[in-house]
Amino acid sequence: MEIWVLRLGHRPHRDQRITTHVMLAARAFGAHGALYTGVRDESMERSVHGVVENWGGSFKVRYVESWRKALRDWRERGGRVIHLTMYGLPVQRVIDEIRADPSPKLIVVGGAKVPGELYGEADWNVAVTSQPHSEVSALAVFLHMLYEGRELELEFEGAKLRVIPQERGKRVERLA
Ligand code: SAM
Numbered sequence: 001m002e003i004w005v006l007r008l009g010h011r012p013h014r015d016q017r018i019t020t021h022v023m024l025a026a027r028a029f030g031a032h033g034a035l036y037t038g039v040r041d042e043s044m045e046r047s048v049h050g051v052v053e054n055w056g057g058s059f060k061v062r063y064v065e066s067w068r069k070a071l072r073d074w075r076e077r078g079g080r081v082i083h084l085t086m087y088g089l090p091v092q093r094v095i096d097e098i099r100a101d102p103s104p105k106l107i108v109v110g111g112a113k114v115p116g117e118l119y120g121e122a123d124w125n126v127a128v129t130s131q132p133h134s135e136v137s138a139l140a141v142f143l144h145m146l147y148e149g150r151e152l153e154l155e156f157e158g159a160k161l162r163v164i165p166q167e168r169g170k171r172v173e174r175l176a
Contacts, residue, residue, distance in 0.1 A: 002104035009111030010038035023048045029143035030151035033060035056159025079104035080123040084138040088125030109135035
């Protein structure tokens with residue numbers, strides 16, 4: 001199942017760190033790419049591309065001006081939309097239904113302000129607990145449940161660096 005993430009309302013400087021973390025969590029937990037709206041931020045894009053360059057895989061980042069158009073384009077390709085929000089249905093109740101649907105999925109996470117219409121536009125509004133926390137934690141837990149833990153074994157093709165897991169200390173192997 002193809003999985004992309006849409007991060008809403010990026011503000012350079014204020015959100016650089018958290019948007020980068022949304023992208024890195026998306027990549028590490030098995031999404032294929034991420035779109036973002038708000039203000040284009042080439043420096044954030046470069047830092048995500050730098051991680052892909054060193055640690056492998058083919059994760060893509062693309063800026064889109066309009067979330068409505070992004071959703072329309074996604075649906076035209078036969079995709080469906082999941083909005084992560086504390087007000088949605090509990091993830092543990094809907095994840096099997098989402099996993100059973102083979103269509104490509106766009107997982108939308110908010111920023112400072114989420115447009116009200118999105119709740120009506122999404123195929124699923126999904127809560128990872130009904131407590132407020134963050135786009136990064138919501139996305140990571142959602143992907144972990146979607147993939148049932150298989151994402152923990154992912155290998156990233158073309159990596160230049162690879163960690164050799166150690167009980168203590170740090171060991172990194174250079175592959176190219
Ligand atoms: N104040 C914003 C709003 O209008 O909803 C939410 C801000 S929150 C820091 C940013 C994003 O984190 C949300 O839009 C949502 O995608 C995600 N998020 C936070 N808590 C969540 C939860 N319990 N379940 C699912 N997603 C959550």
